[in-house]
Amino acid sequence: MSSRRTSSPRIECRRTGCRILKMILAAAIHVAVSRTSLLAEVTFSKEIAPIVFANCTACHRPGEGAPFSLQTYADVKKRGELIGEVIASRQMPPWKAAAGDISFQNERRLSADQIHLFAQWIEAGMPEGDPAHLPPLPQFTAGWSLGEPDLIVTMPASFTVPADGPDIYRNFVVPLGLKTDRWVKAIDFRPRARSVVHHSLFFFESNGLARTLDEEDPQTGFKGGMGAMMRLRGGPPVLAADAAEEEATPSTGPQNGNGLNPLENIGKAKPATFGTLGGWALGARPQPLPEGLAYRLPAGSDLILATHFHPSGKTEEEASTVGIYFANEPITRRFTAIQLPTAFGAFKNIDIPPGKAEYVIEDSFALPVAVQAFGVGAHAHYLGKSMTMTATLPSGETRVLLSIPDWDFAWQEQYRFAEYLSLPQGTVLRSRITYDNSVDNPRNPSDPPVRVRFGEESTNEMGAVTLMVVAANESLMPQLLDGYRNHFRQSLLQTPLFRLFNLKK
Amino acid sequence: MLVRFFFRVICVFLLMSQGTVFSEPPAKRIEITDLAGETQTPLTVADRKASVLFFLLPDCPVSNAYAPEIKRISAEYARQNIASFVIYVDPALDPAGAKKHAADFGYETPLICDTSLQLVEATGVTIAPEVAVMSPQGKRLYRGRIDNLYAGLGKRRPQATQHDLRAALDAILSGKPVAHETTTAIGCFIEKRTPKAIRSK
Numbered sequence: 001m002s003s004r005r006t007s008s009p010r011i012e013c014r015r016t017g018c019r020i021l022k023m024i025l026a027a028a029i030h031v032a033v034s035r036t037s038l039l040a041e042v043t044f045s046k047e048i049a050p051i052v053f054a055n056c057t058a059c060h061r062p063g064e065g066a067p068f069s070l071q072t073y074a075d076v077k078k079r080g081e082l083i084g085e086v087i088a089s090r091q092m093p094p095w096k097a098a099a100g101d102i103s104f105q106n107e108r109r110l111s112a113d114q115i116h117l118f119a120q121w122i123e124a125g126m127p128e129g130d131p132a133h134l135p136p137l138p139q140f141t142a143g144w145s146l147g148e149p150d151l152i153v154t155m156p157a158s159f160t161v162p163a164d165g166p167d168i169y170r171n172f173v174v175p176l177g178l179k180t181d182r183w184v185k186a187i188d189f190r191p192r193a194r195s196v197v198h199h200s201l202f203f204f205e206s207n208g209l210a211r212t213l214d215e216e217d218p219q220t221g222f223k224g225g226m227g228a229m230m231r232l233r234g235g236p237p238v239l240a241a242d243a244a245e246e247e248a249t250p251s252t253g254p255q256n257g258n259g260l261n262p263l264e265n266i267g268k269a270k271p272a273t274f275g276t277l278g279g280w281a282l283g284a285r286p287q288p289l290p291e292g293l294a295y296r297l298p299a300g301s302d303l304i305l306a307t308h309f310h311p312s313g314k315t316e317e318e319a320s321t322v323g324i325y326f327a328n329e330p331i332t333r334r335f336t337a338i339q340l341p342t343a344f345g346a347f348k349n350i351d352i353p354p355g356k357a358e359y360v361i362e363d364s365f366a367l368p369v370a371v372q373a374f375g376v377g378a379h380a381h382y383l384g385k386s387m388t389m390t391a392t393l394p395s396g397e398t399r400v401l402l403s404i405p406d407w408d409f410a411w412q413e414q415y416r417f418a419e420y421l422s423l424p425q426g427t428v429l430r431s432r433i434t435y436d437n438s439v440d441n442p443r444n445p446s447d448p449p450v451r452v453r454f455g456e457e458s459t460n461e462m463g464a465v466t467l468m469v470v471a472a473n474e475s476l477m478p479q480l481l482d483g484y485r486n487h488f489r490q491s492l493l494q495t496p497l498f499r500l501f502n503l504k505k
Numbered sequence: 506m507l508v509r510f511f512f513r514v515i516c517v518f519l520l521m522s523q524g525t526v527f528s529e530p531p532a533k534r535i536e537i538t539d540l541a542g543e544t545q546t547p548l549t550v551a552d553r554k555a556s557v558l559f560f561l562l563p564d565c566p567v568s569n570a571y572a573p574e575i576k577r578i579s580a581e582y583a584r585q586n587i588a589s590f591v592i593y594v595d596p597a598l599d600p601a602g603a604k605k606h607a608a609d610f611g612y613e614t615p616l617i618c619d620t621s622l623q624l625v626e627a628t629g630v631t632i633a634p635e636v637a638v639m640s641p642q643g644k645r646l647y648r649g650r651i652d653n654l655y656a657g658l659g660k661r662r663p664q665a666t667q668h669d670l671r672a673a674l675d676a677i678l679s680g681k682p683v684a685h686e687t688t689t690a691i692g693c694f695i696e697k698r699t700p701k702a703i704r705s706k
Contacts, residue, residue: 067564067565067566067569068564078597078696079693079694079696080696081694081696082693082694082696085658085694086658086659089657089658089659091658091659163572163573164570164572164573164574166663166664167663195566311570312566312569312570313569313570313571313572313573313610314569314572314609314610314611382663408659410661442656442657442660442661442662443656443660443661443662443663444662445663447666
């Protein structure tokens with residue numbers, strides 16, 4: 001931005017009125033001149049196209065999930081004002097995490113300068129500028145972005161998504177026909193009806209339970225939600241860490257373990273007949289696990305797609321295709337999830353009075369060993385308002401690992417750190433989740449608001465922030481898991497729920 | 506610049522002296538050919554109790570999400586002698602594109618491409634989806650949202666809790682005044698300065 005100097009015009013004045021007029025005139029000319037010199041510089045070809053191509057076109061192009069293309073001057077100009085509004089409110093690009101202390105992979109966020117530039121461009125009447133300055137349109141890999149998958153499977157039958165009504169959560173069973181155990185590095189996902197598929201979480205199940213649930217339900221797949229997941233797990237989850245023999249990690253989707261009635265299983269090593277395999281969200285590129293890590297996929301497993309649909313106004317048929325990438329060699333390094341509060345807040349006695357605009361749950365955990373964190377995610381339902389996780393290092397320094405100031409249930413994302421984040425032994429992790437059960441929360445499913453307690457349905461609440469870690473050294477892993485298990489037990493002992501169960505027994 | 510300013514001042518002055526500045530003058534009768542080739546006068550439908558104009562943009566997700574409710578309202582109120590029109594307000598949309606969109610979403614009301622945005626201008630709508638309800642004489646009885654399903658862009662409620670358009674139509678049918686003559690619609694802006702020639706693929 002150049003700041004050309006503007007000389008004020010010469011007007012001779014004697015009377016005050018004239019002097020004021022002169023001042024006004026000078027100011028007006030100054031504003032006019034500096035504005036034109038400033039605005040003249042913002043053009044689509046030079047300043048705006050690079051922003052759009054880098055931040056919008058991945059989703060806003062033919063065949064992707066966003067409603068229209070943003071690839072040309074005409075595309076952008078046509079909706080200029082709308083774009084100005086959705087980027088100023090940070091609705092677009094969709095990225096719920098606030099700028100924190102750690103940078104993420106594939107971060108989609110515009111800087112304040114970029115947003116300002118856009119506003120200037122709109123005000124200037126959206127000039128095109130010289131097309132010679134236009135950067136090349138980004139090239140997107142046609143087909144599978146990680147290359148040809150090792151295994152490609154498609155839902156055996158399609159599912160009909162109605163034209164309207166509330167969002168739909170549905171689980172689909174896809175047989176994989178694997179004869180031996182495999183290690184999964186990444187899964188890529190291709191919806192057929194892109195305008196309605198919002199996200200999908202992947203699980204495996206190797207006892208045939210999912211097939212039974214599918215058969216019991218007359219439509220394709222079976223009803224999503226936590227209840228179904230508990231049945232698949234063959235009971236409630238114990239620890240995030242135990243859920244799949246400690247190497248697999250829960251992601252933060254609604255179908256994950258909530259630790260209901262965890263007493264029976266505590267401390268038991270569970271056979272890994274059910275576990276997570278990551279997930280996909282609209283616009284996300286498939287993110288392979290960090291080098292040397294993989295999910296174990298037992299022989300004979302079915303793949304379960306827990307898919308979230310947004311009705312679009314038009315009936316659609318969905319039959320997703322999935323591409324799976326295997327690791328060649330067996331994996332020796334384990335990773336785990338540190339979920340705070342434990343069990344999605346099951347022991348936090350969540351009980352939110354109607355009308356309460358800020359209800360808080362918190363948890364903290366001191367790391368028993370040094371770890372390296374590679375990702376973080378959050379989960380709550382419709383009343384969720386904000387979530388944060390911080391790490392206070394032994395030095396006293398506090399770093400924000402994740403902050404979501406305006407939680408939106410529709411955009412559940414796994415945030416992967418740009419690089420491993422080292423957290424020394426003794427680091428205290430703290431999570432804080434707030435809920436808004438007032439009428440002012442437009443996402444409140446009840447109008448007027450009602451009392452909301454912990455539970456699996458989307459009209460109940462739960463909440464946690466989950467950090468994905470490896471122990472700094474594989475040999476420290478047992479200590480890490482023990483430490484977290486201990487924290488889990490402590491949380492459990494403090495809950496009224498626990499006393500309830502005790503009385504029953 | 507200055508001339509225009511004075512012109513405006515004079516206009517306002519004239520309007521004020523006539524005392525008509527705050528009352529909505531009846532819209533002029535606009536004849537427009539719908540996509541089936543029929544001549545329509547959507548602002549002044551003489552033989553009906555009222556007409557509803559649904560202003561839509563085919564690539565706006567909010568506009569599309571309303572399709573089922575628009576169809577339900579059109580069908581239910583057609584039985585009570587209220588006419589409905591789907592008005593496409595994208596000047597770059599050609600008739601074939603409009604017909605395809607209407608077929609995809611199952612609209613059965615008369616379809617109009619308001620290419621010159623004359624209906625937009627006459628009703629004062631600015632958003633898609635937004636509706637205008639007109640009396641047979643061309644008086645605007647309601648303008649605004651269909652319901653409150655969206656609290657803001659990207660903020661969709663699990664279900665609508667206020668059904669403003671239905672409430673307005675029910676009031677009209679029972680001869681009562683419409684409670685809120687205008688409401689704020691949420692959706693995509695109707696861009697008034699779209700270059701005509703440019704079409705993007």
